[in-house]
Amino acid sequence: MTTPTAALVAFKQRRAKTRSIKAWYRNGTLMSGIAIVGALVLIAVFAPVIAPYDPIEQHLSDALQPPNWQHLLGTDKFGRDVLSRLIWGARVDLRIGFLAVLIPFVFGSILGGIAGYFGGWLDTVIMRIVDIFFAFPFYVIVIALVFVLGSGEASIYLAIAAVSWVSYARIVRGEVLVAKQQDYVAAARLGGFSNARILVRHIGPNVLSQAIIYGMSDIVMDIMAIVTLGYLGLGIEPPTAEWGGMIADGQEFITTLWQQATIPGLAVVVTSLGLSLLGDGISDLISPERRK
Amino acid sequence: MAPEPLLRVRELSIGLRRPGSDPVVLVEHANFEIAPGERFGIVGESGSGKSMTLRAVAGLLPKGVTVLSGTVEYAGRDLLTMPASKRRALMGPDIAMIFQEPMTALDPVMRVGEQIAEGPRRHLGLSRADAHALAIDMMRRTGIPDAERRARAFPHELSGGLRQRVMIAMALSCSPKVILADEPTTALDVTVQHQVLKLLERLCDELDAALVFVTHDLAVVNQTCRDLAVMYAGKIVERGPVKEVFAAPRHPYTKGLLDSAPDFDRPKRQLIPIPGFPPNLAAREPGCPFRPRCPFATPHCAAVEPPLEPVAPGRRSACFEIDRLIAEEVA
Amino acid sequence: MTHRLRFVPFRLLQAIPVVFGVTFIVFFMAHLLPGNPALALLGNQATPAKVAALTTSMGLDKPLWLQYLLFLGNLLRGNLGDSLSYQEPVLGLVLNALPVTLLLVCYALVLSLVISIPLAALAAARPGRMPDHSVRTFTLLGQGMPQFWLGIMLILLLAVNIKIFPVGGYGDTALDHLYYLFLPALTMGIAMSPTVIRSLRSSMISVLESEYIGTARSKGAAGAELFRVHVLRNAAIPTVSIVGVNLGYLVGGSLIIEHVFAIPGLGSLMVNSIFARDFPMIQGVALFVALFVVIVGILTDIVYTLLDPRVDLSTKAAA
Numbered sequence: 018m019t020t021p022t023a024a025l026v027a028f029k030q031r032r033a034k035t036r037s038i039k040a041w042y043r044n045g046t047l048m049s050g051i052a053i054v055g056a057l058v059l060i061a062v063f064a065p066v067i068a069p070y071d072p073i074e075q076h077l078s079d080a081l082q083p084p085n086w087q088h089l090l091g092t093d094k095f096g097r098d099v100l101s102r103l104i105w106g107a108r109v110d111l112r113i114g115f116l117a118v119l120i121p122f123v124f125g126s127i128l129g130g131i132a133g134y135f136g137g138w139l140d141t142v143i144m145r146i147v148d149i150f151f152a153f154p155f156y157v158i159v160i161a162l163v164f165v166l167g168s169g170e171a172s173i174y175l176a177i178a179a180v181s182w183v184s185y186a187r188i189v190r191g192e193v194l195v196a197k198q199q200d201y202v203a204a205a206r207l208g209g210f211s212n213a214r215i216l217v218r219h220i221g222p223n224v225l226s227q228a229i230i231y232g233m234s235d236i237v238m239d240i241m242a243i244v245t246l247g248y249l250g251l252g253i254e255p256p257t258a259e260w261g262g263m264i265a266d267g268q269e270f271i272t273t274l275w276q277q278a279t280i281p282g283l284a285v286v287v288t289s290l291g292l293s294l295l296g297d298g299i300s301d302l303i304s305p306e307r308r309k
Numbered sequence: 310m311a312p313e314p315l316l317r318v319r320e321l322s323i324g325l326r327r328p329g330s331d332p333v334v335l336v337e338h339a340n341f342e343i344a345p346g347e348r349f350g351i352v353g354e355s356g357s358g359k360s361m362t363l364r365a366v367a368g369l370l371p372k373g374v375t376v377l378s379g380t381v382e383y384a385g386r387d388l389l390t391m392p393a394s395k396r397r398a399l400m401g402p403d404i405a406m407i408f409q410e411p412m413t414a415l416d417p418v419m420r421v422g423e424q425i426a427e428g429p430r431r432h433l434g435l436s437r438a439d440a441h442a443l444a445i446d447m448m449r450r451t452g453i454p455d456a457e458r459r460a461r462a463f464p465h466e467l468s469g470g471l472r473q474r475v476m477i478a479m480a481l482s483c484s485p486k487v488i489l490a491d492e493p494t495t496a497l498d499v500t501v502q503h504q505v506l507k508l509l510e511r512l513c514d515e516l517d518a519a520l521v522f523v524t525h526d527l528a529v530v531n532q533t534c535r536d537l538a539v540m541y542a543g544k545i546v547e548r549g550p551v552k553e554v555f556a557a558p559r560h561p562y563t564k565g566l567l568d569s570a571p572d573f574d575r576p577k578r579q580l581i582p583i584p585g586f587p588p589n590l591a592a593r594e595p596g597c598p599f600r601p602r603c604p605f606a607t608p609h610c611a612a613v614e615p616p617l618e619p620v621a622p623g624r625r626s627a628c629f630e631i632d633r634l635i636a637e638e639v640a
Numbered sequence: 641m642t643h644r645l646r647f648v649p650f651r652l653l654q655a656i657p658v659v660f661g662v663t664f665i666v667f668f669m670a671h672l673l674p675g676n677p678a679l680a681l682l683g684n685q686a687t688p689a690k691v692a693a694l695t696t697s698m699g700l701d702k703p704l705w706l707q708y709l710l711f712l713g714n715l716l717r718g719n720l721g722d723s724l725s726y727q728e729p730v731l732g733l734v735l736n737a738l739p740v741t742l743l744l745v746c747y748a749l750v751l752s753l754v755i756s757i758p759l760a761a762l763a764a765a766r767p768g769r770m771p772d773h774s775v776r777t778f779t780l781l782g783q784g785m786p787q788f789w790l791g792i793m794l795i796l797l798l799a800v801n802i803k804i805f806p807v808g809g810y811g812d813t814a815l816d817h818l819y820y821l822f823l824p825a826l827t828m829g830i831a832m833s834p835t836v837i838r839s840l841r842s843s844m845i846s847v848l849e850s851e852y853i854g855t856a857r858s859k860g861a862a863g864a865e866l867f868r869v870h871v872l873r874n875a876a877i878p879t880v881s882i883v884g885v886n887l888g889y890l891v892g893g894s895l896i897i898e899h900v901f902a903i904p905g906l907g908s909l910m911v912n913s914i915f916a917r918d919f920p921m922i923q924g925v926a927l928f929v930a931l932f933v934v935i936v937g938i939l940t941d942i943v944y945t946l947l948d949p950r951v952d953l954s955t956k957a958a959a
Contacts, residue, residue: 149661152930152937154892157910161922164914237784244786245896249911264789271792272800279796282789289784369854393862400860408858413851417950418873427869428859463949479859 047298053291061107068101072258083274090276093266095256099277102258103284109259111288113173114240118232120178125185126228132186133193143186150183159242160251168254173246177239184235185228192224226303233296237289244285260285313385314342315519316366316487321379323361323370323543332377333591335361336543339379340617343519345486348510350534350551351523352566356587358543359523363489366521367406368396383487401428405480407509409492411472415464421472422448422460425479432483447478450515452508470501474508481512487519494529506533527570531555539563542588542598545617549624559626561603561634597628605630644945644952651938662930666923667711720927721920725913730924733909738928740810741905744828744894745887747821751829756836761867763837764844764875775841779834787893791827791900798823808902824901832883832890839882843875850874877948884940888933895929 060067070088076096084091090099132143150158159176166172210218246252247261255262260281267278321339324332336358343349351359364370366381368388381388383404388396405428408414416424425447426440435443441460448456451474464472473493480488490509494502510533513520522534530537531551539547539554539562547560558564565583572578585602588594596611597603603610610629617627628634695701702710714720720730763775799807811820847853848871856870898907906925913921945951 145657145661148658149665151888152658152662152933153665153926154888154895154929154933156892156895157926157929160895160910160914161926164917164922241786245788248786248788249896249899251914261786264786264792268792271796275796278789278792282786282793285786285789286781286784290780293780293783367858369857372849397860397862400858406855406858408851408855410851414855416852416856416870416874418877418948419870427856427861431860465950476855479855 044298044301046294046301050291050293050295050298053287054295057107057111057288057291060104061111064104064108068098068104070098070101072097072102072105073256081270081274084276090280091274093263093277094269097258099263099280102263103260103281105258106260106263106281107284107288109253109257110240110243110261110285113170113243113253114236117174117177117239117243118181118235120174121180121182121235122185122228122232124178125182126189126225128182129186129189129191130193130224133190134197140190144190147183147186150180153180155180155238156242156245160246160249163246163251168252170253173243173252177242181235181239184231188231189224189228192227196224230296230300230303233292233299237292237296240285240288240292314382315345315347315384316343316521317380317382318342318362318366319380319382321362321365321381322377323358323365323374324377326373326375327591332375334377334543334593335374335590336365336540338617339538339540339545341538341545341548343487343521346513346517346519347536348513348520348522348534350530350537351521351540352525352527352530352537353540354525354587356542356590357540359540360491362540363406363491363521363523367400367404367489369406398432401432401485402483403485404487404489405483405485406489407473407476407480407491407493410496411469411476412464414476415472417464420461420463421467421475425460425475425482428479428482443482444478447482448475450512451475451478451481452504453478469497470505473497473501473505477505477509477512481516481518484516485518487521488513490520490522492524493522495524495526502529509533527555527566539566542593543590544598544627546599546628547624547626548617549621553621553624557635557638559620559624559631559634560628561605561630562599564634564638565602603630605633645942647945648938648942651941655934655938658934659931662927662934663712663715664708666927666930667708715927720924723913723918723921725916725918725921730920733921734906734924734928737904737906737909737925740903741891741894741898741907743817744821744825744898744903744905745891747818747825748828748832748890748894749887751825752832752836755829756833756840757872759833760837760840760844760875761871763841764848767845772841775837779837782830782834785831787827787831788896788900790831791824791897794823794827795901808900810903821903824897824903828890828893828897831893832886835886836879836883839879840875843878844871847871847874873947877944880940880944880947884937884944887936887940891929891933891936 074097076092079088079092079096080094082088082092088098088100090103093099093102128143132140158180162176162179163172166175205214243252243259244261244264247259247263248265250262250265253259253262263281264278267274267276267281271278318339318341321336322334323336324334326332339358339362341349351362353359361370361374365376366388370376376389379389383399388399415421422441422444425444426435426437429435429443430437430440433440445456445460448460453459453471453474459467459471464475467475473496476493488509493509494505497505506529509520512518520533522530524530534551536549537551537554538545539560541562547554547558547563549559554563555567558567562583565581568581569583571580583602588598588601594611596613597606597615600606600610605628607630613629615627615629617625620626620631718731720734722728723730723733726733759775759778763772766772795807799805805823806820809820811817853866853870856866861869894905895907895910897903898905899911902908906929909921910925910929912918913925
């Protein structure tokens, strides 16, 4: 590549970037995503204020009521208000979902970056390990691990981290492999920069954008996992209100009180929808040319 | 003109749609006729509109590009207003197209024999076995050695020259009356180019098919075609028999093309490139499109667009200053 | 043409270290917690005597590497231990459940393709217009649904309110199986379709913009015929890779679906053994599931090679 051409290409790219950032508030996908997720976060944060009842307190005499004016979604078999549990459940599922991506993101990206950048036997070893983890279906390991580690939030984080770091490793490695060939890396090398500096300052930002975009869809997957675990009675244990657990509770009475199994699921659908839109919107922003 | 023209393009204009404004005009008021068995060349630079013209005839304009006005008559019927199914029925037995880059123009997952047989099966109603036999026969006629074995090959297993022969076999499989060739030899090695051209000429003779040959290579047109149209910025600027046009061009652009092209008969002749660049079609200026680069331009050329008019028997040109051009030539 | 398939033995050989890794992980699942696994296994039934007895009988007092070797040795002889809850050899129980899960997964794959291919074609034929937007909305919603919840909803709609299909179970005859497995397979099929549709749609759009589609049109091909002869096979190629990668996920989902619909496959076995703390069973099922995924990976490569004549995996170095 001749210098004038490279300069022209770089200039065009920068111009395209400013153009896309300027129009972010026009991006329908991004705005709907922000709206939905924003609303959910607000609901979760203000749960103590919004929820009409305590989610854990039992009132056995009021059990299994259909939706009425005192209990808009009815009560479950322990007499707990379903709506309040739904609202408080948002706290649990959203919080854990967001936090659970962090460790895999960091750990996987670092390993993937090392594998891609240094190559050689380091690459082979790391990628073989990645292959092995990929051989296990996500849910099998997560369920087994949570079972082994016992219930509670910490085991969820550990179990998810143990399994989902591999996707980040693969993505980052792929991006690094591509980035390595680019001229700006050769230029940095010639300039005498250390490997670490090249990785962090030069390759890092370009490569991480893909990992971030994947991370958004990963949050959705993690929320799914948490809800599934809750459904099976693992992870977040009763009596804490959690959407998956609520679906399991509701399944018993599906013939009469179908709302109790249906509504929490809808909550998950809406949450995932909002997060997907948000992820797509961010993806448009960061790398518009890659999205199809 | 004794025989009824097989293909008649009249006032054809093609444009690229733009949201919120007028379309960008890519071809403007193209007019030409092809008689049965004739060999017609369309010459021009990239962006002159020659490919688009061909694609409009074939009905294969890319997304966003449409015919703005005009007619394309085949055997007296306008292809543009015909129902789609009837038009599709013509594609193969009447009109066929050969594309430039055979690697991308052939389906990578289908054996070449099957691809050649596809047209006959659809249009001629041949059975699978009969169509396959026909395909092998066509491959032999296009000079592909070991045709039976090669028919089972996939496109990526063949060389460029062989692939182009496959394309030719495919186009000719239903014995069309008009062959539209869009730079069929441009992507080939020079040595192979010559062979493929000769092959194309021979087959057109055998099938008595008309050939519309789009290219930027003047030598090829000289060898293969009898008549030609020269296109610049979407307009036909000169039309006439190839030998006459090349011997005595009647448009500054044609003259510029000839002066800048190497000529084997006069190897020591200095090549004179045409100064400047083709115009931006999205921002057309009034007057003759070639004016900014024309050595004979006058203020009148900038104000009024020259129409394509007869300048000699069988020859047309779109220029106001032809007399000065002829004068300079004689000098 | 079959010489392109000669990579298969190599791929199988390559899979062996991965399989070893799998056995390693499966073995160590028991030893994740500090302390005696036997203690963890017995849970609240633990007494010092019971723990001691279980420790010796499981060989937990031997050095770790020796335990692993013994474990491997047993594996190779087909001995996966005995289930603590069923009191029967694990291998037999797993082999009984395996065909059920296999049928479910294949059924789900077929239903997924039946749903996805027409929807993807609809979206790809007119990108950016109404059909495309509708399909995209469908995929967005589909991705957001927990699979087990979708299963419950389908039961609610088609087995409780309108009693077309059974609520759960497996049936006795082969035809019965197909009837009973329809809702669960449909659930999994719908859950998988967003991924397939997205990939197919994208590759179909690419294919439709290719030169060779122009050539096909110049021969008079159009509409459904064009799709069938030229578009589908070319578009399927990149999709096969993506579906292959996601099949592992599909298998994971089947575990939970089997629980929801009470289907006696590997999934139910796994979930029940987790609740029963039946460790040898958990190990056995996990091992088989992982092996299944590895085999699916190799099968994906084979299908990919068969679909795309340009591909020759035998010349590639270890990927």
